[in-house]
Amino acid sequence: MIMSDSQNLLQVGHLTKIFRSGGFSAGKELVAVDDVSFDIPTEKPVTLTLAGESGSGKTTTARMVLGFTKPTQGEITYRGKSILNMGNDEWRRYRREVQAVFQDPFGAFNPMYVVDHSLKIPIQKYGLAKTEDEIRRLISDALEVVGLRPEEILGKYPHQLSGGQRQRIMLARAFLLRPRIVVADEPVSMLDASMRADILHLMLDLKRRWNVSFLYITHDLSTAHYVSDSIAIMYQGSILEMGPIDDVISNPLHPYSKLLIDSIPIPDPGQRWQEHVQLPSKELQTQISNGCKFYDRCGARMEVCKAERPALGQEGSRSVACHLYRA
Amino acid sequence: MSDRILEIKNLTAYYEIGTSPTRAVDNATLGIIRRGEILGIAGESACGKTTLALAILRLLKPPGRIRGGEVIFDGVNLLELGEEEIRRIRWKRISYIPQSSMNALNPVMRTRDQLSDGIRAHESGQSRDDLEGRIEGLLKDVGLSRDVIGMYPHELSGGMRQRVAIAMAMALDPELLIADEPTTALDVIVQRGILQLLGEIRDRMHTILLITHDMAAQAEISDRVGIMYAGKMAEIGRTEEVFGDPLHPYTRLLISSIPKLRGKSEPTWIGGLPPDLRSPPKGCRFNPRCPRLIAGTCDTKEPGLAEVSPGRFVACHLYGD
Numbered sequence: 118m119i120m121s122d123s124q125n126l127l128q129v130g131h132l133t134k135i136f137r138s139g140g141f142s143a144g145k146e147l148v149a150v151d152d153v154s155f156d157i158p159t160e161k162p163v164t165l166t167l168a169g170e171s172g173s174g175k176t177t178t179a180r181m182v183l184g185f186t187k188p189t190q191g192e193i194t195y196r197g198k199s200i201l202n203m204g205n206d207e208w209r210r211y212r213r214e215v216q217a218v219f220q221d222p223f224g225a226f227n228p229m230y231v232v233d234h235s236l237k238i239p240i241q242k243y244g245l246a247k248t249e250d251e252i253r254r255l256i257s258d259a260l261e262v263v264g265l266r267p268e269e270i271l272g273k274y275p276h277q278l279s280g281g282q283r284q285r286i287m288l289a290r291a292f293l294l295r296p297r298i299v300v301a302d303e304p305v306s307m308l309d310a311s312m313r314a315d316i317l318h319l320m321l322d323l324k325r326r327w328n329v330s331f332l333y334i335t336h337d338l339s340t341a342h343y344v345s346d347s348i349a350i351m352y353q354g355s356i357l358e359m360g361p362i363d364d365v366i367s368n369p370l371h372p373y374s375k376l377l378i379d380s381i382p383i384p385d386p387g388q389r390w391q392e393h394v395q396l397p398s399k400e401l402q403t404q405i406s407n408g409c410k411f412y413d414r415c416g417a418r419m420e421v422c423k424a425e426r427p428a429l430g431q432e433g434s435r436s437v438a439c440h441l442y443r444a
Numbered sequence: 445m446s447d448r449i450l451e452i453k454n455l456t457a458y459y460e461i462g463t464s465p466t467r468a469v470d471n472a473t474l475g476i477i478r479r480g481e482i483l484g485i486a487g488e489s490a491c492g493k494t495t496l497a498l499a500i501l502r503l504l505k506p507p508g509r510i511r512g513g514e515v516i517f518d519g520v521n522l523l524e525l526g527e528e529e530i531r532r533i534r535w536k537r538i539s540y541i542p543q544s545s546m547n548a549l550n551p552v553m554r555t556r557d558q559l560s561d562g563i564r565a566h567e568s569g570q571s572r573d574d575l576e577g578r579i580e581g582l583l584k585d586v587g588l589s590r591d592v593i594g595m596y597p598h599e600l601s602g603g604m605r606q607r608v609a610i611a612m613a614m615a616l617d618p619e620l621l622i623a624d625e626p627t628t629a630l631d632v633i634v635q636r637g638i639l640q641l642l643g644e645i646r647d648r649m650h651t652i653l654l655i656t657h658d659m660a661a662q663a664e665i666s667d668r669v670g671i672m673y674a675g676k677m678a679e680i681g682r683t684e685e686v687f688g689d690p691l692h693p694y695t696r697l698l699i700s701s702i703p704k705l706r707g708k709s710e711p712t713w714i715g716g717l718p719p720d721l722r723s724p725p726k727g728c729r730f731n732p733r734c735p736r737l738i739a740g741t742c743d744t745k746e747p748g749l750a751e752v753s754p755g756r757f758v759a760c761h762l763y764g765d
Binding site (some may be wrong): 170171182278280309310311312314315319336338339340341343366367376377378380381382383384386387389393394395396398399 | 714
């Protein structure tokens, strides 16, 4: 067996997705994801956050990892094997070991069925249990792992449960299959602050106790800071900065990361914003230039930034795509 | 012109469905709101924030119904006005930015027409040129270029649409602006721009009632903040006081549940769920979740909103009598 890539459980290399609309020749192209690379190691569980604002390509990246969307270019390998060339058995294993949790904890359930139904489907699909008793035991165990009391949950319809409870059930459903990686796309953004902390704790707990890695997709750097080990900050389809979460949050290098982090309100009236941010007064023209994607909005732009797009380069503990950090 | 622009006393609004009504706003008192301040209203989903806004504006639709209380705007109780009288105040003197208003613009109208519709409905006999000039001024106030005047909503980003919605709300120079979650679902940098814009509007002596669950946004921009829980006001005070020294156990938990970007303090969560407003618990509505419950008191007797120091109100037995 070839073990060349065995150090990485999941490896994403030069991933690109171009959406084309309109006619064959006159159509418009949207580069949703542009040459994105990252990995999740095998030896210990990690949480990697893909952070960015709307249109940054974070969700499209997640959808490609989950196999919902085909990449235009680039590779996604799992246990050393490209997910695009997997045989049936390997694909089945991938779908089992890489689970997903989404933003809307209501939309994920069929409102006509009690929640037990959603938990039974994966057990039946993967043949995890033979008898009704076994099924019930597996479900109860999974609910307990996510901190729910089965007797309070089973037999209920989705609308009878809170958003936080529903999101825990989605994690329980993922957990049933003993995943190695959970792709969590904004799992707490529809929950109230008081329940958000609860789900974030649970994510940490699943990582520590059950060795589950997370690919956490979010626009919210505060929650990312709390659960992640590392972060990739995306802008218009590209990673502009990537590294250990504490380093990036406490000392962002890229001018975009700086603006983004500085714009997050601090829940302390003693530390209000000092500077005024200028929002664009008209829609920016999506320029197809060779320069840096952040050029139009950058306060530190230079001549070279317009002409040449900076590649990601190593800068201490992290990588950053910015001409300020080139000798 | 009085300095007190709005006063809300014992406002009660229920949704009358089935046998027991949902008590969305129940005997809520907000005290006096002064001209040129931002009063924030915070609380979790379904605590009654939006119903409160709709009740103030008399925009509550059946099965929602105002059951009692007073909403005194510039000396007049709005709840006693006839439909025609309230219509003349609404939009012109009190305007409203509803939740997800940026998605509520008419998709087939250019910005110019979105804005001129409202102005024409309240003020007649304007020349085209005057109107055009006024609209350009409104767009400039929200930081939009004059090109936006001829654009349709789909040509604008979310943040720009939200600024058009704010320009619409400001078109008739209202004294009071009620904004319901104006920054939710916007990117953080845009959120910051919108909050700063609301600050500028306040600095021009407009009063703003800022409804948002986002405590960090409240800390950033509100002069005073009211914390709402299960249809009632739990605590009201200056923003510095409420964040620096929260009195109500719910406020305390709400603040410590916010993940902090700086420092690794662990966010906590509030156990339990907000009550079913069809049959709220006896006594204090927070008592089943409260870590500082006084058995025999909190679960039997409802605490009133009391002024514990000048301008500082709390509804909690810990600070009673």
